Amino acid sequence: MAEIAFQSVTRNFAATTAVAAVSFTVPSGAFFALVGPSGCGKTTVLRLIAGLERPDAGTISLDGRIVAGAGRFVEPGQRDLGMVFQSYALWPHMTVAGNIAFGLGLRGLSHAEQWARTAEALALVGLEGQADRRPHQLSGGQRQRVALARSLAMRPALILLDEPLANLDAHLRQAMLAEFRRIHRQARTTFVFVTHDQNEAMALADLVAVMDRGRMQQIAPPQELFARPASAMVARFVGQGRTVPVEVLGTEGGLVRVRLMGRDLVLPGAAPAGPGWLCLRARDLTLEPAPGQPRLAGRVSDLRFEGGDYMLSVDLEGSGADLVEVPSMVPVAPGAEVSVGLSGGWVLPREGLAREGLAPMALQPAYEVA
């Protein structure tokens, strides 16, 4: 297992700053996911960890040892890490066992040790009995497991996975998410997983970094990213959040008082007085507000059938926000005027807030100020 530490790491490609003064620490043994829209710099971060890119500034340490920066550079082969790519990169002419044992042979391990480690890695990924097959005789999911087994057999301190599920169909991807979690638990190795799919990152990892245009927006456990987004980008990217502009009036008993559509509401959040965003997700909104629950007037713009119920797209007219998503047990025709109840949400400053500035806070329900 290995701890990963970036300190003010920058990587430029001509005029593009792919990674901009990024600092973070991943604890040893974590399942760490890097997520963000295309071009945000996540693959470059992965390649910097691997030693396939050199930083232009800053230092990268693995387990306390500087591997890049401060006049030092440790070659990829000397970093005690394995890589798994979406293309699998298996040798087509070798059997499954041959593919896994190949790297072990290069390390000079005895045949007996190669065989023992290959069998162990195949068992770990659930491919016992497939040792003599060739890659073309396997499904996509099985090939991905062989690629992972090949890395695991080397027993590295760190395994880097670059969109390993991208080539699999949605059903298989779901199954592989559970498999990756199990394999990580059993292998007791630090995993770094790059994906553009926030659902995948949130389902897999115990620590998720959201990147945008070369910068780290937030690094946090999935539950915290969802409940307490640090910037509007994270609020929108994670869990299909919608952001509604509000005026923050001040803090109040660990909550934040905001003005929204002419009403004063007190909501969970972390923001100083001034312009803010209210991040809302479907679970924060209901169609039939309980007595005393804050409510906002809206008009149904669209509805779709989802998960056995309906999801309405509602225009909070005059709020300046995009459409919000409101779950409903019954269909409501587009054009209908509705009253939307607010049971939660998260208020953040319009400019975003450094993670360090956010006080930990228990989640509490919203209430309206009389």
Ligand SMILES: Nc1ncnc2c1ncn2[C@@H]1O[C@H](COP(=O)(O)OP(=O)(O)OP(=O)(O)O)[C@@H](O)[C@H]1O
């Ligand atoms: N070798 C390179 N030469 C020039 N520009 C590069 C190179 N590698 C990356 N970039 C640029 O750096 C930025 C970040 O790229 P990177 O591949 O890290 O993003 P990403 O988040 O992994 O994107 P994707 O999800 O599309 O793979 C992009 O603007 C990309 O065009």
